[in-house]
Amino acid sequence: MLSKDEVLHIAKLARIELKDVEVEKFQKDLSAVLDYVEELKSIDTEGLDEISQVTGLVNVQRNDVVVQTEDREAILSQAPETKDGYYKVKAIL
Amino acid sequence: MNFEFLELTELRKLLDEKKVSSVELAKYFLGRIKKYQDLNAFITVTEEEAELQAKVADDYIASPGENPFLCGIPYAAKDMFLTKGIRTTAASKILDNYVPPFDSTIIAKLKEQKAVLLGKTNQDQFAHGSSGESSAYGFTLNPWDKTRMPAGSSSGSGAGVSAGLAPYALGTDTGGSIRGPASFCGVTGYKPTYGRTSRYGVISMASSMDTQGFLCLSVEDAAHIAEYISGHDPKDASTGALEVPEYHKNLQADLNGLKVGLPKEYFLEGMEPGVEKRVQEAIKQIEKLGATIVEVSLPSTHYGQMVYAIITPSEISSNLAKYDGIRFGHSTAEAKDLLEVYNKSRAEGFGDEAKRRIMTGTYVLSAGYYDAYYKRAQKIRRLLVNEFEQVFKQVDVLLTPTSPNVALKSGLAQHDPIYAYIADRLLVNCNLAGIPAISVPCGFALPADGETPSADGLPVGLQIIGPQWGEQKIFNVGYAYQQATDWHKKHPSI
Numbered sequence: 001m002l003s004k005d006e007v008l009h010i011a012k013l014a015r016i017e018l019k020d021v022e023v024e025k026f027q028k029d030l031s032a033v034l035d036y037v038e039e040l041k042s043i044d045t046e047g048l049d050e051i052s053q054v055t056g057l058v059n060v061q062r063n064d065v066v067v068q069t070e071d072r073e074a075i076l077s078q079a080p081e082t083k084d085g086y087y088k089v090k091a092i093l
Numbered sequence: 094m095n096f097e098f099l100e101l102t103e104l105r106k107l108l109d110e111k112k113v114s115s116v117e118l119a120k121y122f123l124g125r126i127k128k129y130q131d132l133n134a135f136i137t138v139t140e141e142e143a144e145l146q147a148k149v150a151d152d153y154i155a156s157p158g159e160n161p162f163l164c165g166i167p168y169a170a171k172d173m174f175l176t177k178g179i180r181t182t183a184a185s186k187i188l189d190n191y192v193p194p195f196d197s198t199i200i201a202k203l204k205e206q207k208a209v210l211l212g213k214t215n216q217d218q219f220a221h222g223s224s225g226e227s228s229a230y231g232f233t234l235n236p237w238d239k240t241r242m243p244a245g246s247s248s249g250s251g252a253g254v255s256a257g258l259a260p261y262a263l264g265t266d267t268g269g270s271i272r273g274p275a276s277f278c279g280v281t282g283y284k285p286t287y288g289r290t291s292r293y294g295v296i297s298m299a300s301s302m303d304t305q306g307f308l309c310l311s312v313e314d315a316a317h318i319a320e321y322i323s324g325h326d327p328k329d330a331s332t333g334a335l336e337v338p339e340y341h342k343n344l345q346a347d348l349n350g351l352k353v354g355l356p357k358e359y360f361l362e363g364m365e366p367g368v369e370k371r372v373q374e375a376i377k378q379i380e381k382l383g384a385t386i387v388e389v390s391l392p393s394t395h396y397g398q399m400v401y402a403i404i405t406p407s408e409i410s411s412n413l414a415k416y417d418g419i420r421f422g423h424s425t426a427e428a429k430d431l432l433e434v435y436n437k438s439r440a441e442g443f444g445d446e447a448k449r450r451i452m453t454g455t456y457v458l459s460a461g462y463y464d465a466y467y468k469r470a471q472k473i474r475r476l477l478v479n480e481f482e483q484v485f486k487q488v489d490v491l492l493t494p495t496s497p498n499v500a501l502k503s504g505l506a507q508h509d510p511i512y513a514y515i516a517d518r519l520l521v522n523c524n525l526a527g528i529p530a531i532s533v534p535c536g537f538a539l540p541a542d543g544e545t546p547s548a549d550g551l552p553v554g555l556q557i558i559g560p561q562w563g564e565q566k567i568f569n570v571g572y573a574y575q576q577a578t579d580w581h582k583k584h585p586s587i
Contacts (some may be wrong), residue, residue, distance in 0.1 A: 007452075014410060014416075014455040016448055017436040026452060028200075029510040033406075033453050036511050037399040037466070043473055051472035051478055052301050053331070054527035055288050055561060060330040074194035078421035087419055090431045 001031040095258025096121050098584055101166060104260060104358030108154060108165045109153055111208050114178045115154065115165030121340035122167045126211065126258045129587060132234045134249040134258060136172050137180050139286035143167065153461025163206040163321055169262040171250050174305075175202050175294040179210075183296045184218045184228040187416050187423045189440025198329070199322045200264065200303055201581040202444050206321055212258055218444045219413070220298045223516040224247050227446035232503055235277060236585040238545045241500040243366040244277035244516075245426070246270035247308065251278040254308045254587055261309035261318055266581035267298045268401055268513075269305045269520025274496035275532040276554025281581060282442045284316045286561050287527030288333040291326035299408035300331075302524040311581050312533060312571035315339035319366065319564060338565050346573040349383035353570070354488035355521040358394035359519055364497035367538025371553040372494045375535040379492065382573045389488060391480045397522035398475055402514045403457055404525070409447075409452025416442065437472055449510055474525050481526045483558040490570055493519055495532040497552030499540050500558060523558055530558040531567045534580040547585070 009024050011018045016025065072085070081088040096118060107113045123140055139497070148167035153435035175193035177200075181187045185249050189299040196204065200261050203210070225233040225248025233248040236256040241250040247264030251274025254262050264271040266284035275282025283306040290305040295301070297303060302549055305322070309315050323337045355376065362367070381425040418424035418438025424435035428524070496519060506512040514521075523530045537550040555574075559567040575581050 010452045010456050010459070011209045013459060015414075015432075015435040015439055016270060016443065016451065017433075017440040019418045022448075026449065029449050030456060032236050033402060033449075033514075034456075036514065037402050037470075040396060040399050040403075040469060040473060041465070043393075043469075043476075045469055045472040045476075048472040048475045050245045050468060051475040053473060054301070054478060054525075055286070055331075055333055057288070057331060061226065062330070065430075078191065078194065079419065079426035081555055089419055090428060090434055 048072050098310060100310050101317055104166050105162060109160060116144060117210060118165065119143045119167050119211065122211055123261055129256050129258060131254050132225055132236060132256055133231050134233055134253040134256065134361040135169070135212045136182055136184060136215050136216055136230050136249070139210055142179060143209050143211050146209045147206070150209060152510060153207055161206040162317060163203065163208040165543065167209045167211045167259055168203065169211050169214050169250060169253050169259040170200065171216050171247050171262065171264045173216065173265045173296045174263055176200055176210065176213065176536040179213065181213065182533060183220070184216045184230055185442065185444060185447065186229045189423065191422055192342060195294060198326050200294070202322055208241070212486070214247070214253055214262055216248055217246035217446070219296065219447050220246040220267060220270055221409070221446045221450050221513070222250070222506060223269065225514040226504070226507040227444055230446055234503070235500050236587050237279065237288060237547045238500060240503060240553070241545070242270060242277065242503050242506065243295065244273035244500065247274050247379065250308045251275060251282070254278070254280045254310065255585060256582065257575050261307050261314060262560045263305065263307045264306050265298070266306055266524065267294060267302045267515040268405060268524050270531040271308060272495050272520055272530060272554065273517060273557060275308050276552065277500040279534045279552030279583065279585070280308050281311055281315055282532045283319060283536070284523065284530050285323060286333070286529045286563060287566065288331050289323050289562070291329040291332050293326055293328040297412040299405045301408060302405070311342065311505070312531065312575050313341070314567055315531065316344055316572070325526045335341060335562055335564065337572070340449040340568055342564055345569045345573045346382060346576045348379065348570065348573050351490070351570070353379060353384045353386050353485060354389035355386060356389050356391045356394065356484070356491055356493060358391055359493035361497050364494060364543045365499065367540060367550065368498060368553050369495055370449035371536035371538055372555055375555045376492055378577060379574055380568060382577060387488060389484050391484060393473070393476050393480055394522060394544070396515050397477055397525055398518040399440070400470045400473050400477065400525060401521040402511070403466050404474065406454035407458050407467050408454070409450045411445065419543055445577040449471040452544065473528055477522055478526045490566050491558040493556045493558065495519065495556040498552035499538050499553060502542060517557065528558060528561050529564045529567055531571050532556050533571045533574060536580050
């Protein structure tokens with residue numbers, strides 16, 4: 001089973017704050033998923049290339065022209081905080 | 094007059110002959126949505142917008158000239174499709190108040206047709222699930238038996254079409270999320286080739302497998318709708334440049350000369366006997382219609398569900414990184430600095446299943462584990478793609494059960510971290526290989542896990558799988574089958 005520290009490390013990378021009960025729960029849950037896929041380790045993958053794009057497209061390009069996209073005001077209106085037409089964020093440090 | 098369960102051609106005719114107005118149709122279906130709200134099929138009902146859109150459609154119909162095929166006909170959309178000015182939640186509290194500033198391409202295409210949106214349907218949160226149970230807005234009930242799940246993740250679209258709350262409903266299918274509900278709810282469900290439809294403006298789950306389709310009442314309806322929502326989109330570079338065939342015009346009920354494969358790995362030993370019986374009967378029927386049936390093998394089938402359980406969370410962890418509490422969506426009130434904005438907004442907004450998948454993905458992509466999990470999974474994905482390519486050199490289409498069982502009891506999935514992967518084991522491989530498939534009703538079977546109030550049992554689904562870009566073939570087989578049978582005309586008594 002994944003250790004408490006491992007789960008906390010993953011949560012830190014994923015930027016999700018976990019409560020203590022959640023740490024225990026995810027120790028079990030994540031381990032269940034990893035156990036479930038364990039069988040794949042027995043498959044010989046020699047000579048197989050990885051694939052992620054299945055319909056054979058390569059380097060799709062478009063013309064470099066200016067187009068009108070969505071309305072700036074409407075986009076900003078979805079943000080919790082803005083100032084002078086920018087997103088406002090809290091201090092980083 | 095009753096309008097539920099009328100197919101699109103009939104609704105088109107009624108509208109064109111002015112026997113009913115679009116406003117009347119919209120009000121009729123809105124009334125049903127309200128009457129059957131205990132099914133919890135909808136998250137948002139767009140009553141005002143629907144009546145406005147219907148009014149516009151009526152004006153258009155009243156003007157001279159031909160009407161677009163879907164003009165004035167109501168529909169519903171899974172809450173994954175962005176709808177300008179209409180709340181879109183993905184069934185997650187992190188998007189509870191999100192009002193998109195633009196339409197997804199498919200919604201825009203339907204607007205051009207002057208179709209009428211009734212509302213946004215319930216689903217698994219971010220489409221993570223096969224039961225509808227990870228929704229932040231409660232379970233959706235199966236109209237055939239309210240103690241059972243409608244399957245997911247397009248749970249509300251499945252239940253909604255099945256209960257006659259909308260003539261058709263958009264869904265998304267990343268690992269079976271249209272076909273599963275089609276099977277459990279006894280309707281027709283269509284998933285296109287990857288890239289046949291545009292992902293633009295559809296909330297992302299796993300971008301290399303996400304497809305957009307719908308649930309509807311017949312294959313004939315499916316052939317119509319598919320024509321209007323498909324096609325290359327400059328806003329989605331992964332869409333194919335191939336022209337969209339006139340699916341409906343090309344429908345062909347004569348199956349002579351067609352070669353159909355039965356992949357033996359899809360007929361699982363533990364499948365419910367009632368399901369097996371119905372699927373075998375359907376295969377016999379398709380043989381009777383002229384097709385030649387042969388047994389084929391896809392030897393690595395069993396590994397697809399595990400490959401999927403690695404690749405999907407990986408892509409989810411990447412796609413869901415955008416929910417940061419800064420640009421849109423839920424933002425915490427508790428943060429002191431930027432890092433806390435991220436950590437707390439995401440902790441408060443995401444449900445359990447979303448957190449589980451983000452963290453699984455983060456783990457398998459992290460330093461030291463990438464090769465053992467993600468890279469290996471992508472290699473085995475190649476193996477699955479190769480096997481499909483080989484098999485489609487021998488046959489035109491494949492027939493399989495959509496699910497080894499009929500609808501299961503509600504509540505089974507909610508706390509089970511691997512329920513979805515196992516439930517979708519006959520479905521995910523199509524997504525890994527980007528190939529199209531359709532699920533059609535093929536009869537009823539009694540559940541193996543207890544009683545059901547539905548006298549004849551619960552719906553069984555037949556899955557028809559085609560090669561990449563071969564939608565016409567699966568439509569033809571489904572169409573021929575539905576011309577000869579009437580399982581798709583059975584509806585639940587709710």
